Amino acid sequence: MIEDLQHLPRLVKRRRPLVHNITNVVVTNFTANGLLAIGASPVMAYAREEVADMAKIADALVLNLGTLSAELVEAAILAGKSANLHGVPVILDPVGAGATPFRTTAALNILREVRVALVRGNAAEVANLIGETAVIKGVDAGEAEAEPPVDLAVRAACRTGSVVAITGREDVITDGLKGYVVRGGHPMLTRVTGTGCLLTSVIGAFAAVEPDLLTAGAAALAFYGEAATRAYVAAGNRGPGSFQAAFLDALSEMDQYPLPEEVLSGHRVSAGRGFVQ
Numbered sequence: 450m451i452e453d454l455q456h457l458p459r460l461v462k463r464r465r466p467l468v469h470n471i472t473n474v475v476v477t478n479f480t481a482n483g484l485l486a487i488g489a490s491p492v493m494a495y496a497r498e499e500v501a502d503m504a505k506i507a508d509a510l511v512l513n514l515g516t517l518s519a520e521l522v523e524a525a526i527l528a529g530k531s532a533n534l535h536g537v538p539v540i541l542d543p544v545g546a547g548a549t550p551f552r553t554t555a556a557l558n559i560l561r562e563v564r565v566a567l568v569r570g571n572a573a574e575v576a577n578l579i580g581e582t583a584v585i586k587g588v589d590a591g592e593a594e595a596e597p598p599v600d601l602a603v604r605a606a607c608r609t610g611s612v613v614a615i616t617g618r619e620d621v622i623t624d625g626l627k628g629y630v631v632r633g634g635h636p637m638l639t640r641v642t643g644t645g646c647l648l649t650s651v652i653g654a655f656a657a658v659e660p661d662l663l664t665a666g667a668a669a670l671a672f673y674g675e676a677a678t679r680a681y682v683a684a685g686n687r688g689p690g691s692f693q694a695a696f697l698d699a700l701s702e703m704d705q706y707p708l709p710e711e712v713l714s715g716h717r718v719s720a721g722r723g724f725v726q
């Protein structure tokens with residue numbers, strides 16, 4: 450299983466996919482640098498006048514609602530429709546869904562108007578997206594779950610028809626029939642803003658080179674976590690600034706890591722029983 454994912458970072462470096470991001474003002478620079486680090490080609494383009502044309506020539510489209518406005522949502526839908534028309538995978542990060550009605554409605558409008566291949570969020574965001582209330586105060590992950598929220602991810606995948614990735618201390622990804630739990634990563638990821646947003650764009654880069662979104666997403670989650678672990682070792686316990694720099698370095702070496710066997714476990718979904726081996 451791990452062997453089936455191992456080549457994907459190399460493929461990203463070889464193909465240099467163009468990832469069109471409509472993202473938030475907090476994470477724009479970090480996202481562009483993170484995508485460059487893994488060998489992808491980032492572009493941020495937001496104008497109503499050009500988003501459809503940009504999405505058409507992109508290899509993946511990432512929609513992120515972190516600092517949304519009515520205009521941005523309109524542009525995201527235009528871009529998404531163009532991507533759908535031209536076979537470009539669309540990835541959605543519903544940042545802060547549930548925090549305000551505007552955010553929730555925007556994410557739902559996008560899901561209604563655009564065929565979204567994969568949704569990536571934290572547990573609270575994904576719960577709110579499918580009308581299950583979860584406490585959410587801002588845009589960062591809430592209380593760390595003791596277990597990966599497998600059942601929530603399966604319900605969300607069935608409701609949205611998208612592959613759903615929920616991140617946290619452990620990550621889970623599913624298409625509603627099969628799925629993976631991804632362990633590893635490092636708590637330092639929660640001390641640098643935008644690590645979730647960059648992860649969503651990294652998933653976009655993997656989706657550009659691997660048409661099976663469950664495989665692409667699982668690989669991105671696993672390599673991202675491994676990069677964080679390596680960055681922590683490289684930077685030592687010096688704090689978020691050193692970690693952020695070391696993390697970009699580690700992302701740029703993703704194609705050279707063997708993924709440890711224990712970071713990923715594959716499962717079937719069994720009705721009412723979540724994941725089974």
Ligand SMILES: Nc1ncnc2c1ncn2[C@@H]1O[C@H](COP(=O)(O)OP(=O)(O)OP(=O)(O)O)[C@@H](O)[C@H]1O
Pocket residue numbers: 544570571588589590593616617618619620633634635636637638639641642643644645646647648673674
């Ligand atoms: N407690 C933790 N320990 C290890 N890794 C974690 C922990 N919490 C989150 N992560 C990792 O951090 C990355 C970002 O996930 P997270 O769920 O924090 O996204 P997010 O809430 O959308 O973040 P942001 O909004 O800041 O971009 C993922 O790779 C995830 O596995």
Ligand SMILES: Cc1ncsc1CCO
Pocket residue numbers: 473475476515516544588589642643646
């Ligand atoms: C801090 C923050 N506020 C809106 S988006 C964002 C970046 C993390 O998602």
Ligand SMILES: [Mg+2]
Pocket residue numbers: 542544545570571588589645646
């Ligand atoms: Mg987020």
